[in-house]
Amino acid sequence: MDLLRTLCQLAAPAGNEAPMTEFLLNYIAQQQSSWRVQPQVLAGEGFQDCIILVFGQPRTAVFAHIDSIGFTVRYGQQLVRIGGPQAETGYRLVGQDAQGAIDCTLTVDAKTGELGYEFTRLIERGTELTFYCDFRETDTTVQSCYLDNRLGVWNALRLAETLENGIIAFSCWEEHGGGSVAYLAKYIYEQYGVRQALISDITWVTEGVHPGEGVVISLRDSLIPRRAYVDRIRRIAQESGIPYQLEVEGSGGSDAKELQHGAQPWDWCFIGAPEDHVHSPDELVDKQDIASMLALYQVLMEKL
Known part of the structure; x- marks a missing residue:
């Protein structure tokens, strides 16, 4: 395997x-x-x-x-789906932009269902994020x-x-x-x-x-x-x-x-x-x- x-x-x-x-x-x-x-x-x-x-x-x-599947960073701290991933607050997402490696947390607004992320900085728009792999x-x-x-x-x-x-x-x-x-x-x-x-x-x-x-x-x-x-x-x-x-x-x-x-x-x-x-x-x-x-x-x- x-x-x-x-x-x-x-x-x-x-x-x-x-x-x-x-x-x-x-x-x-x-x-x-x-x-x-x-x-x-x-x-x-x-x-x-x-x-x-x-x-x-x-x-x-x-x-x-x-x-x-995955997610694309939109504006600010917004995310949009790539395909149809499940989304739950707390999912660990990883990626890379020009400023370096990204290891962040998915957020789902309880009222609107809007997707976002929590991270120490803003992530560059257009960056792809994928689920952290825990094999x-x-x-x-x-x-x-x-x-x-x-x-x-x-x-x-x-x-x-x-x-x-x-x-x-x-x-x-x-x-x-x-x-x-x-x-x-x-x-x-x-x-x-x-x-x-x-x-x-x-x-x-x-x-x-x-x-x-x-x-x-x-x-x-x-x-x-x-x-x-x-x-x-x-x-x-x-x-x-x-x-x-x-x-x-x-x-x-x-x-x-x-x-x-x-x-x-x-x-x-x-x-x-x-x-x-x-x-x-x-x-x-x-x-x-x-x-x-x-x-x-x-x-x-x-x-x-």
Whole structure:
């Protein structure tokens, strides 16, 4: 879990993913010689802060967003949300501006709900603040801020170790409305003819989805994937014997939104471990669900 801890500690809120991109490119350069197949690495200005890894003869693409939720300093001591973070007075926030390191406290006005911060000085406007990372690991669980979606990124990096044919796309902005998957999907479809996708992201523990009972295959959220594609995935999962759960939700979304609304005929399915304490500093995931997530991705990328 050392890699996951490192990913969770890296500040990269939506719009400022560059530190994560730099880390990933360095990690890939250092590790890929030990991978089963060395991928073609596509990155740079044409892809903004996104990265595409192409392995062998790809049939399916995995999308994992590298951004997180957070806050932006507005005027005075005001904050505005990046994405949809939980906000409670007392949460510890960290960041950096031209005057130095920042370690401050979130405040929530009891009457208006307005967000602010307490610190020894004013923080420069436009500065991003993220949850302080308190990474906690037990025999059975991992708890930290930003498991959504550092765990999805971790899953993709571990998948890369044995992947022979496929694409891994690291996307940006997912937590704040998306914006990168549209051009990534267009490029992948036009260059490689790939139009099957798996969304490597983290979902919610609910009354119907329980920690420790396996990775979640989402049948729908605010979007509805194509039934024929999801049924193929369910058959492969059933035959594999890997523990999994089925999710049905009426809200929530993911990078799949841009695949669904795009001009290319993409099939997609959201598959990820469920977490408790969503979008808080204390996101909690069961290690059994992490293991089944990686195992199912390995099987699906081979058989789809």
